[in-house]
Amino acid sequence: PKRVLDAEIPVAGGLDPGAGWQLWQAPEWEWPVTTLPALEAVRAAELQGPTAAEELDHRLRRALFAESRCISLRSVILDVARECEHVDAAALASCLDEGGTRRAVMEDLATAREHVDGSPHVFLPDGTSAFNPGVRVRWEGEHGRGFPVVEEDDPAVYEGLLRRAADPAGASVAG
Template identity: 30%
Template sequence: MHIAVWSELHCPWALLTVDRLRQARERHGLNVVFVPRAWPLEWVNHHGTPRHIVAAETAALGTHEPELFLRFTGSSWPSTFLPAFELVAATRRTHGLRSAEDVDYALRLAFFRHGVDVSIQDGLERALELAKDYGAQLNTETVLTEWLRGNPRSDVVDDYVESGLLPIQGSPQVFWPDGTTTHNPGMTDHKWIGDHVELRSTDPGAVERLLLERCGD
């Protein structure tokens, strides 16, 4: 069973949702793949996301899941996240959807937990090694060759074009097998106050409930 997750790779809300989906799958032994779909905000918004925006959102979410957000980037702030999206596409081409999911997750953790610049090749290679730590069966050389020579950017473009036909409210947007969709499950009740994000109420169990309602036996 496939569940599509449309999101931006440097979106902390998306990391939270993906992590909760993966944990719920493990707890309940579900046979489901969370298919990563590219929704690059630098194309959606026609500019990169300012660092202070990501920092404020990360600080707010870090109070709920501190282990996910230990450290996002050091001195090297990615100028673009397109290479990371391309790496996920290259993995999908060479190793299939589940491996692409694992690499997508590893890229998010590399950025938010380990401070890796995922816009450069060294950072992408580190993310591939992290994916192996989380159980992905990967041939790193095969993925990197496809990333360097196979034009995986075209797959990212295809996703972006398709996203324009879908009711995407923001990152993340989960599309369930029954045709319904949920934006940022359990975390939508928040607002910006100046340069800070106020989480007015949260529902940490929303992701798991939705997953079981739509995919459980």
């Protein structure tokens, strides 16, 4: 929900100021009412390859969190796609218009409800996972009404996760 993000963004932004996150700057009525079209677009970009999907996913998040763009709108999604080096925006538009990725997104949602604790949640090839790796947060006050307090931030944890991901057999990898 927006009120949770409004509390989290300044805190998360402080962990990596270079990411450019900011509170929503556009009129309130332009806030995205859904992310379903953006999720479908990323799934459609996967048909163009993992690099295209990752680039579009990153750019859509930036459009929302750093640029205050309404990523529920097809026109905004396609504008963002045109900004991506590895995404064929015309092919993406065609795929979105055909509606072929909705089922995959809904299957992702079912999986997420069962296995994902929040974002980010990293899953490794060995079957283990890490929710919000390296960061320990508590809420001061009621979740969504109070504010998050970062009690620990250790970006070094990602090196260990990458090593474990690169060596799924787990051969003497510390981390």
